[in-house]
Amino acid sequence: MPITKGFRQLVDEANTQITTYTVEQVRERLGKDPRLQLVDIRDVRELEREGTVPGAVLAPRGMLEFWVDPASPYFKPVFGDESKEFVLFCGAGWRSALATQALQDMGMSNVAHVDGGFGAWQKAGAPTETLEAHKAAHAARKA
Secondary structure (H helix, E strand, O other): OOOOOOHHHHHHHHHOOOOEEOHHHHHHHOOOOOOEEEEEOOOHHHHHHHOEOOOOEEOOHHHHHHHHOOOOOOOOHHHHOOOOEEEEEOOOOHHHHHHHHHHHHOOOOOEEEEOOHHHHHHHOOOOOEOHHHHHHHHHHHHO
16 A cells, blocks of 8 residues: 655644744753753664763653653653643654654643754754763762
């Protein structure tokens, strides 16, 4: 059976229905806006290879809807904080656009994504850290 709607059309349609921020808009808020919660939805192999953004919640795309839903046995309380704006990013902005739309479809209104994803973030020289440094910082915050 042929594909009648390709990934590009799905992403384009999602982008008409969601909030999208530029890297610069997010950078301006980083460390200053307590509402901002970045969410890295990339695969662990990408995280190991490229690192992530300091302070981002790591939520693999395949588990996102389960981690967000309080009725799910996989619910993560960080996503229950309605005072936060969850700004998702992936590698290029495609998966995060689709994920943002999915979360909106679930009823979340406090969700957006980063145009161009982590690739655009790196190209802009925005702050990054290795996965190991990220894990250490997360452990230190919990202590």
